[in-house]
Amino acid sequence: MNKDPTAPAAKDDEIDLRELAGVLLDRKWLILAITAVFFVASVAYALLATPIYEARSMVQVESKTPAIPGLSELSSLGLGGSPTAATTEVALITSRSVIGSAVDDTRADIRVEAVRLPVISDALARRFGDEAHLEVVGLDVPAQWIGEPLTLTVGDDPARFTLDGPDGERLLEGTVGEDAAGGDVRLQVAALDAEPGTRFEITRLRRLDVVSRLQSQVRASEQGRESGILQLSFEHPDPVFAERFLAAVANSYVRQNVERNSAEASAQLEFVREQLPVIRLQVEAAQNAMNAYQTSANSVDITMQTQGLLQQEVAVETSIQQLRLQQAEMDRSFTREHPAYRALLKQIGELEARKAGFQRQVSQLPDTQQELLRLTRDLQVSNELYTALLNQAQQLDVARAGTVGNVRVVDPAVVDTARPVKPRKSLIVMIGTLLGGFLAVGLVFLQRIMNPGIEDPSQIEELGLPVYAAIPLSDDKDLQELQKTRRGDGRQHLLALTNPADLAVEALRSLRTSLHFALMDARNNIITVCGSRPGVGKTFVASNMAAVIAQGGQRVLVIDGDLRKGTLHRLVGTSQTNGLSDVLAGKLELDAAIRPMPGLENLHYLVRGAAPPNPAELLMHPRFTQLLETVAARYDLVVIDTPPILAVTDAGIVAQQAGTNLLVTRFGINQPKEIELTLKRFAHNGVQLKGAIFNAVERRSTGYYSYGYYDYRSSTS
Numbered sequence: 056m057n058k059d060p061t062a063p064a065a066k067d068d069e070i071d072l073r074e075l076a077g078v079l080l081d082r083k084w085l086i087l088a089i090t091a092v093f094f095v096a097s098v099a100y101a102l103l104a105t106p107i108y109e110a111r112s113m114v115q116v117e118s119k120t121p122a123i124p125g126l127s128e129l130s131s132l133g134l135g136g137s138p139t140a141a142t143t144e145v146a147l148i149t150s151r152s153v154i155g156s157a158v159d160d161t162r163a164d165i166r167v168e169a170v171r172l173p174v175i176s177d178a179l180a181r182r183f184g185d186e187a188h189l190e191v192v193g194l195d196v197p198a199q200w201i202g203e204p205l206t207l208t209v210g211d212d213p214a215r216f217t218l219d220g221p222d223g224e225r226l227l228e229g230t231v232g233e234d235a236a237g238g239d240v241r242l243q244v245a246a247l248d249a250e251p252g253t254r255f256e257i258t259r260l261r262r263l264d265v266v267s268r269l270q271s272q273v274r275a276s277e278q279g280r281e282s283g284i285l286q287l288s289f290e291h292p293d294p295v296f297a298e299r300f301l302a303a304v305a306n307s308y309v310r311q312n313v314e315r316n317s318a319e320a321s322a323q324l325e326f327v328r329e330q331l332p333v334i335r336l337q338v339e340a341a342q343n344a345m346n347a348y349q350t351s352a353n354s355v356d357i358t359m360q361t362q363g364l365l366q367q368e369v370a371v372e373t374s375i376q377q378l379r380l381q382q383a384e385m386d387r388s389f390t391r392e393h394p395a396y397r398a399l400l401k402q403i404g405e406l407e408a409r410k411a412g413f414q415r416q417v418s419q420l421p422d423t424q425q426e427l428l429r430l431t432r433d434l435q436v437s438n439e440l441y442t443a444l445l446n447q448a449q450q451l452d453v454a455r456a457g458t459v460g461n462v463r464v465v466d467p468a469v470v471d472t473a474r475p476v477k478p479r480k481s482l483i484v485m486i487g488t489l490l491g492g493f494l495a496v497g498l499v500f501l502q503r504i505m506n507p508g509i510e511d512p513s514q515i516e517e518l519g520l521p522v523y524a525a526i527p528l529s530d531d532k533d534l535q536e537l538q539k540t541r542r543g544d545g546r547q548h549l550l551a552l553t554n555p556a557d558l559a560v561e562a563l564r565s566l567r568t569s570l571h572f573a574l575m576d577a578r579n580n581i582i583t584v585c586g587s588r589p590g591v592g593k594t595f596v597a598s599n600m601a602a603v604i605a606q607g608g609q610r611v612l613v614i615d616g617d618l619r620k621g622t623l624h625r626l627v628g629t630s631q632t633n634g635l636s637d638v639l640a641g642k643l644e645l646d647a648a649i650r651p652m653p654g655l656e657n658l659h660y661l662v663r664g665a666a667p668p669n670p671a672e673l674l675m676h677p678r679f680t681q682l683l684e685t686v687a688a689r690y691d692l693v694v695i696d697t698p699p700i701l702a703v704t705d706a707g708i709v710a711q712q713a714g715t716n717l718l719v720t721r722f723g724i725n726q727p728k729e730i731e732l733t734l735k736r737f738a739h740n741g742v743q744l745k746g747a748i749f750n751a752v753e754r755r756s757t758g759y760y761s762y763g764y765y766d767y768r769s770s771t772s
Contacts, residue, residue: 078503079496081753086495093491094484101483106475108294110301112287113278113466114308116144141277144285148275148308155266156311157303161296164265165194170206170254187249189257193234195241196259204256205240209249218242218257273304284465290477294470301468312462326383327448334441341434373439375406508723509730512749515720518730523573523717524566525749526596527558547628550595551602552654563596563603566748570604570715573745577714580687583616584717584748585697585706587733591721592750597696598626598660605658609691612649614661616709617698618670621663627652634664638682639673645682659690674708683712700736701729707740715745722752 079086147153158164169187189207196205203221210216210228218226218240229235231247242257249255272291278284287305291297382399389396509515512522547553551560574580584597594615601613614635615623624631629650637643643664652658667673686693695713697706710716716737720730730747737744 089495097487101480107477110297112468117461156307190246193243338437579714581713593719615663634662636664710742
């Protein structure tokens, strides 16, 4: 029956959840170990990490700026204060001006650190309260030493100290509370609490760098939409510095707000004072003109009708003059397209229209009355405007002196030293443990993907090669070493003789039964045991299989056919000399090279001998064929251990002489493509493999050996 070519692809596309779960269960100890390492590391970090404290403060920004005298008219024109934009105030709080002022107030551009072992010493100092303290209030260094640490050492007298430069040169000696100078360096220490000999590193930092860094660390946010309440926060390892710095930021912000409002009053006061001399000259000119006219006209009096027009015109003219002054002031802050500016111009236009109406009425009066009305009007308007400016100047002077701004600190900066905001120990431990678990699982799956070795004999059979036996990995750790490695300690290490009840030996006995039927139609009694690569355990299989068959009563000879790197002599505990290569080279007789196996009279062995320079040529020599014919007649079974076929061609040469050829594959090592290539290599040499032996099978939660020998052994033990 033809096999559906689409079937393997469909199978490869499927996700076997049972297999994935089995992979995790099989490597559960690796996953647990990695997870435990991450758990311990996260606990250590949580305990040893420097705690970070958060300072908090609350500031209120009032929605309206306190009224400044003289601006009531502007308010009536729609120029009143509007709610302060939160984004603007946040930008002001974190501006370089405010943060820089706080840096200067707290001397944050001077870094002081005690010299001690990192991490552990710091943690012990925090735990037992043995932290040395140094407060530096002034440090001046040359420009080339900015950013370079200077070393301060406490003297025998705790009140005295020395300061060394970056290269170890002595710069100065000083006393706490006094200025100390040496060359271009000046240092003032306000407080020092440390044991004699304690060292500190003092560094003068670039102010701009410090301001930029702290700008990003100070956070401000509005509490509620358009509430005018700003929450300030700042995090730092030193709770005292965090509280002082945030308080300095809030105070600097309030101070600059007051100065900004005071500057507005000062600007208006300056403008009013500039106008006073001009208006005073206008008053004097109007007074002189009035006196001169009355003298020339012999004291003409104003009639009742003219008096009424005068009062109305004076009132309108006074309003126009005041609005003109406000217009001149608004020219400094607004464009002519601003709504407030346009409203002011509109009001001036309305008053100018009323003034024009009054002037038409005045034009109907006698000439003497018109002139007298004009002069009287100019005098009264000038007097009223001058008096108003004097009053406004006094009010602005008082307002400037008493400006308090529209910002106040509601909650001063405070730090909860009992509860650091970082590290969050429980969260760090939980995340660290989960991360370790995820990485461990990922590593397991990555190993499985990167090393897709065969773990089920059915994968070999799908390639057209029957599996004669699956040899489990022994439960005994020492026996596992026998199965996986090739010892050379001079002792015999045949598992079939040292531990005949082992699981691997039981599997070899089942292989003996399978070979009994396989050899019935073989052309001779010679078996080759080969592999695709080194390290699959073919020498272990060949030698122990021969021993098990010999224990069944047959005469067996095992030959090390790997003339390059054969290791049969290590398993039997003898030397590699006087072996197959010597016989093929004609240096030694065959009977002298074959040796009996101690403890098993039916088993003999032939080691590889000295490594020849031409192993392939020796195996192709007629002597090798004659040798095999001779031993095949003497023994019931001849087992030959060959070199790996993908490494050298020797295995193909030897396999051509054998009636039965077996391929040893290693659990989790050999890949399907590797076995396919091995089959092709043997086919090119005219050799057909009889079957495969699946070696070193490990217990798995899923797959072929989740049952079988292991389960049977555990149920009978």
